[in-house]
Amino acid sequence: xxxxxxxxxxxxxxxxxxxxxxxxxxxxxxxxxxxxxxxxxxxxxxxxxxxxxxxxxxxxxxxxxxxxxxxxxxxxxxxxxxxxxxxxxxxxxxxxxxxxxxxxxxxxxxxxxxxxxxxxxxxxxxxxxxxxxxxxxxxxxxxxxxxxxxxxxxxxxxxxxxxxxxxxxxxxxxxxxxxxxxxxxxxxxxxxxxxxxxxxxxxxxxxxxxxxxxxxxxxxxxxxxxxxxxxxxxxxxxxxxxxxxxxxxxxxxxxxxxxxxxxxxxxxxxxxxxxxxxxxxxxxxxxxxxxxxxxxxxxxxxxxxxxxxxxxxxxxxxxxxxxxxxxxxxxxxxxxxxxxxxxxxxxxxxxxxxxxxxxxxxxxxxxx
Amino acid sequence: xxxxxxxxxxxxxxxxxxxxxxxxxxxxxxxxxxxxxxxxxxxxxxxxxxxxxxxxxxxxxxxxxxxxxxxxxxxxxxxxxxxxxxxxxxxxxxxxxxxxxxxxxxxxxxxxxxxxxxxxxxxxxxxxxxxxxxxxxxxxxxxxxxxxxxxxxxxxxxxxxxxxxxxxxxxxxxxxxxxxxxxxxxxxxxxxxxxxxxxxxxxxxxxxxxxxxxxxxxxxxxxxxxxxxxxxxxxxxxxxxxxxxxxxxxxxxxxxxxxxxxxxxxxxxxxxxxxxxxxxxxxxxxxxxxxxxxxxxxxxxxxxxxxxxxxxxxxxxxxxxxxxxxxxxxxxxxxxxxxxxxxxxxxxxxxxxxxxxxxxxxxxxxxxxxxxxxxxxxxxxxxxx
Numbered sequence: 001x002x003x004x005x006x007x008x009x010x011x012x013x014x015x016x017x018x019x020x021x022x023x024x025x026x027x028x029x030x031x032x033x034x035x036x037x038x039x040x041x042x043x044x045x046x047x048x049x050x051x052x053x054x055x056x057x058x059x060x061x062x063x064x065x066x067x068x069x070x071x072x073x074x075x076x077x078x079x080x081x082x083x084x085x086x087x088x089x090x091x092x093x094x095x096x097x098x099x100x101x102x103x104x105x106x107x108x109x110x111x112x113x114x115x116x117x118x119x120x121x122x123x124x125x126x127x128x129x130x131x132x133x134x135x136x137x138x139x140x141x142x143x144x145x146x147x148x149x150x151x152x153x154x155x156x157x158x159x160x161x162x163x164x165x166x167x168x169x170x171x172x173x174x175x176x177x178x179x180x181x182x183x184x185x186x187x188x189x190x191x192x193x194x195x196x197x198x199x200x201x202x203x204x205x206x207x208x209x210x211x212x213x214x215x216x217x218x219x220x221x222x223x224x225x226x227x228x229x230x231x232x233x234x235x236x237x238x239x240x241x242x243x244x245x246x247x248x249x250x251x252x253x254x255x256x257x258x259x260x261x262x263x264x265x266x267x268x269x270x271x272x273x274x275x276x277x278x279x280x281x282x283x284x285x286x287x288x289x290x291x292x293x294x295x296x297x298x299x300x301x302x303x304x305x306x307x308x309x310x311x312x313x314x315x316x317x318x319x320x321x322x323x324x325x326x327x328x329x330x331x332x333x334x335x336x337x338x339x340x341x342x343x344x345x346x347x348x349x350x351x352x353x354x355x356x357x358x359x360x361x362x363x364x365x366x367x368x
Numbered sequence: 369x370x371x372x373x374x375x376x377x378x379x380x381x382x383x384x385x386x387x388x389x390x391x392x393x394x395x396x397x398x399x400x401x402x403x404x405x406x407x408x409x410x411x412x413x414x415x416x417x418x419x420x421x422x423x424x425x426x427x428x429x430x431x432x433x434x435x436x437x438x439x440x441x442x443x444x445x446x447x448x449x450x451x452x453x454x455x456x457x458x459x460x461x462x463x464x465x466x467x468x469x470x471x472x473x474x475x476x477x478x479x480x481x482x483x484x485x486x487x488x489x490x491x492x493x494x495x496x497x498x499x500x501x502x503x504x505x506x507x508x509x510x511x512x513x514x515x516x517x518x519x520x521x522x523x524x525x526x527x528x529x530x531x532x533x534x535x536x537x538x539x540x541x542x543x544x545x546x547x548x549x550x551x552x553x554x555x556x557x558x559x560x561x562x563x564x565x566x567x568x569x570x571x572x573x574x575x576x577x578x579x580x581x582x583x584x585x586x587x588x589x590x591x592x593x594x595x596x597x598x599x600x601x602x603x604x605x606x607x608x609x610x611x612x613x614x615x616x617x618x619x620x621x622x623x624x625x626x627x628x629x630x631x632x633x634x635x636x637x638x639x640x641x642x643x644x645x646x647x648x649x650x651x652x653x654x655x656x657x658x659x660x661x662x663x664x665x666x667x668x669x670x671x672x673x674x675x676x677x678x679x680x681x682x683x684x685x686x687x688x689x690x691x692x693x694x695x696x697x698x699x700x701x702x703x704x705x706x707x708x709x710x711x712x713x714x715x716x717x718x719x720x721x722x723x724x725x726x727x728x729x730x731x732x733x734x735x736x737x738x739x740x741x742x743x744x745x746x747x748x749x750x751x752x753x
């Protein structure tokens with residue numbers, strides 16, 4: 001590393017703390033940085049006692065600072081609240097209002113962690129950044145590209161959220177945990193006596209307390225002085241019957257079964273939401289099946305592009321078991337048609353479709 | 369790596385004599401200053417000796433000094449203690465856009481309690497125009513609170529003129545003097561103050577001790593309850609070690625004032641001139657003459673101040689962007705925006721505040737670190753100004 005320091009993005013959790021400690025152990029010069037992304041106190045009405053979803057809480061900063069002290073590295077909290085609101089929160093809210101189900105983590109990776117944070121790394125003289133992501137990056141000489149692969153620990157793999165990374169970003173990123181199992185990471189953290197070795201993990205979207213998106217959006221729109229748009233509408237069936245009323249399409253996501261507020265004999269699922277007519281269409285599980293999708297704003301990661309139709313395994317949600325499919329190029333290189341071998345349930349606009357060849361991430365795009 | 373400290377407006381190291389005074393008190397003079405016995409009397413004597421030392425630096429009789437836990441508590445006591453006790457209602461307060469959060473926060477609380485507050489704007493030089501204060505007067509104005517020296521810019525406010533306006537209008541005059549005491553001469557009687565806040569840790573005493581000057585006859589109610597301490601003005605067992613250290617630091621500050629402020633002004637000007645000469649797209653924020661001798665606030669256009677603070681820290685130089693209290697906040701410094709800086713320029717600004725430990729060699733080394741850091745950061749994001 002030519003003696004240049006490595007900037008580690010420290011969230012205060014066990015993963016990034018272990019990364020920082022491993023690098024120090026390896027003899028690297030390390031600068032610890034915590035990104036302050038969101039002020040939880042901004043919407044106090046959302047943070048009930050015992051609330052989960054705790055992005056950038058004072059406790060996390062405390063933990064990260066404690067680890068930095070333990071391993072003896074310079075440590076700073078850098079404030080990206082402005083950029084986070086602009087590039088992540090605002091698009092998240094407008095996507096939901098447009099009837100899609102966005103993934104803020106990918107936006108955060110694309111525009112904050114591997115963009116703003118890289119700039120901050122530059123300013124402390126760091127050539128590389130390291131994060132606690134579970135994924136692997138390797139240089140592939142034959143194609144002259146950095147390739148992204150799933151983590152060895154597939155249950156922890158985060159490549160679904162990393163499909164937007166460019167070659168320039170991959171070239172400067174280190175994911176030291178990609179080769180490790182989570183249990184080994186914890187074990188190593190314990191061996192190194194890190195105070196966060198047994199800290200709980202967070203699973204939900206960091207800035208949304210208790211996973212209640214609708215309440216978050218209501219609070220955000222109120223804060224922005226945007227009168228909650230007239231969002232009430234009707235719940236209708238695929239064959240056109242009206243079952244009841246709802247108070248906003250942003251309370252619903254495709255595939256959702258619970259909380260529809262209508263009682264019928266058979267289980268009902270959300271099939272589609274329409275922000276224009278404010279209609280929520282519900283139907284049977286089979287109505288959710290789709291033979292394919294169109295991915296837009298496709299980013300190619302491990303390969304340069306899609307010159308001809310190709311076979312791939314396609315993931316349409318983070319927890320989706322990738323489905324076999326054929327990718328078809330379109331006239332627009334940013335758009336790819338995906339034809340599944342077998343129809344897939346709940347293809348959700350706004351989520352990502354990520355294309356894999358085995359463990360290799362070919363690329364991905366947003367579901368139209 | 370050696371680290372050098374250029375952030376004395378945030379806090380100062382405790383001087384050796386102040387440290388010794390505090391330690392001696394903790395070990396030996398441990399009585400409760402309110403106790404009748406020998407131990408209590410010894411503590412009371414130490415407390416009153418400290419009060420005389422502080423009063424001497426502030427230019428008032430000792431009995432007019434009330435010890436507090438620091439500048440923030442002194443400001444809270446002054447504002448809440450006066451306004452809550454004012455007979456007239458509705459009650460009106462005049463303050464400025466430049467004040468420390470301790471004053472602004474107290475004003476916000478008074479507004480929640482039903483008082484009206486006028487925030488007088490300031491000019492680009494960071495100095496309040498007394499005529500603006502006069503224009504803001506209302507028949508029900510009970511208190512005017514204007515700081516002596518601004519923590520971020522160092523600019524010195526015309527508080528004597530403003531105090532005269534307050535007197536004429538029958539309103540009380542409070543000044544947050546935390547950043548002025550020990551840096552410029554302060555004589556609360558000559559300035560016409562009714563209330564004047566000061567803090568220990570800005571003048572080489574420890575954190576956790578401060579004081580409020582209260583002119584006799586000022587109707588000041590308590591804001592803490594539970595004892596008759598400090599003439600019923602501040603309940604709570606007296607912090608004798610803190611007061612002893614503050615007294616000791618005050619004495620030293622008074623003795624050194626002329627010589628040390630001339631020395632610091634020389635170093636500050638050396639730093640400032642070198643920056644303006646050697647680094648393009650820089651400028652001084654606020655008035656360059658009417659300010660404390662140790663402070664300069666400079667914008668480095670096109671940079672993020674936060675990144676520069678970190679880059680300098682990694683080279684061993686401690687400075688600050690905005691005030692230390694507001695670092696990490698999303699909004700650019702309210703002081704810098706109040707003097708008309710754009711949000712970008714406010715975020716590109718750095719405060720250098722010098723103190724006793726700084727030398728010519730340190731200043732020259734800081735200039736070299738600045739030249740290198742700014743060049744590096746500007747290479748990453750070229751200036752478009």
